[in-house]
Amino acid sequence: MTTLYLERASAVHRLNPVTKLVALLAIIAIVFAVPQWWVPLGIVVFVVVPAAVLARVGGRLLRLFLILLLPLLVVLFIVQGFFFPDGTTVLWQWGPARLTVEGLVFSLTIGSRLSALVLGSLVFVLTTHPARLMTSLTQAGMSAKIAYVISASLQIIPAFQERARSILLAQQARGLEIAGGPLRRARALLPLIAPLVLGMITDVDERSTAMEARAFGATPRPTSLTVVDDPLSERIGRWLLAATAAAVIVLVVVGVIA
């Protein structure tokens, strides 16, 4: 299965996934509502990173930060910092490149928001097993069919990639050449499409038969083998998080935070 989840024994892992999801959404709402760049940065430094360290996924988070986010932040800084069209307070100039305070603030704002969004989501994904997420969401009232679509796309798609590889292997075994230039390789992949698509269509048929044979959707209230704890403290915590986010948005809208 291709998810980023890391198995650890930590308080963050043990949290009900719905709580983590609400926290993530609250963070996203706040960082995009508040105009000050230091708010998202503060959330990253004082909430997201400590959570990752507590969950013992800090190393992986750092690696993902370096691979995914850092290049983007550098580009953002160069483009917006030096070439911000509305920049007036010039700090440094070289040819057409002008480092302006406005450009710097703009790139900091976007960069810190992006960091809070991406890093927060990563901590969520790194510490939340998809199965627990699905169970907790269905426990919270999400429909089993929607849960199925999400789970299936997490699992069946990698399984189909596996199948694509085995079809390719079978065709190579019968003399299909896939070495050579990119164009040639792309052409060589064409024969893969028909068996894969046809296979998927017949699969859907048989799969739906198998699902119905196991009474999927037969009752509106299925029971569940796995149960995710949802203590009162977490439920209160979720309401507080949601209320905080709502309060911040209201304060921004009425102009108290500007």
Next chain:
Amino acid sequence: MIELRDVAFAYEDAPAFTLAHLDLDVAAGTIMGIVGASGSGKTTLAKIIAGFIPSTEGGTYRGTASVAGAVLSEGTLTEAVDVVGLVTQNPFNQISGARFTVREELAFGLENRSVERSQMIERVNTVAATLGLTPLLDRSPYALSGGQMQLVAIASMVVMAPPVLVLDEPTSQLDPAGTRLVYDVLGRLSEGGTTIVIIEHKTELLHEHCDAIAVLAGGRIVSTGTPASVFADDRLSTWGVGQTRITQAAREARTRGLLPATEPLPVGVSDGAAVFGTNGETR
């Protein structure tokens, strides 16, 4: 328990009927083996018995198929599914995709039937143990070998304990040990009153475990009877069904004059040993 009367079915846009004038009776609590050549319509028949044809398949359907006294085409698929459990041919497609461990996968059908949790745990553990799946319970169902997946697919239906169980080539990817486990489980279920229909190519296994055999050819059931009588039938190969090595050996012995033509043809190991043994003595 299962009664098919003059059943016919043609897939949509197909040039001919896949099944026509088909009659089949399976007594309650027995194991019926279905044999037939590739493309003879075994899977189609399985879907009819399980109520999926005509309800989920277009095309032309005629006749009546009833299970436990209820005509399937008159009820809903959910009603049919409660009575008949179907294990389809390809194990990969039976993994729901909705669950992340084998344990949850096995519980999936029970959850959908709103079975209480403690009971669910017990049933899952029991079935997993009988099919040798206990060490795999915490693995992802997609990280299994073909044979293991097949055992999971069978287990996930057995755990629902339907009164009728239809299995479409359930041991096609299993090793002899896995195959034995499956047939042991089926034997025990049948002793407990479950009616079982099994589609299988391995004649010898069917001979050993089934109470009756039906041969599907030309869209009809062309022969039914005990495994010993059906598998010794001279027309077996014309129906596209393989005879056991023992029957082959006995036929060979007959043509060489080593075995009198009056001697019934053996099918399994023990009746084979008996026939060859007595003949050896008389010589």
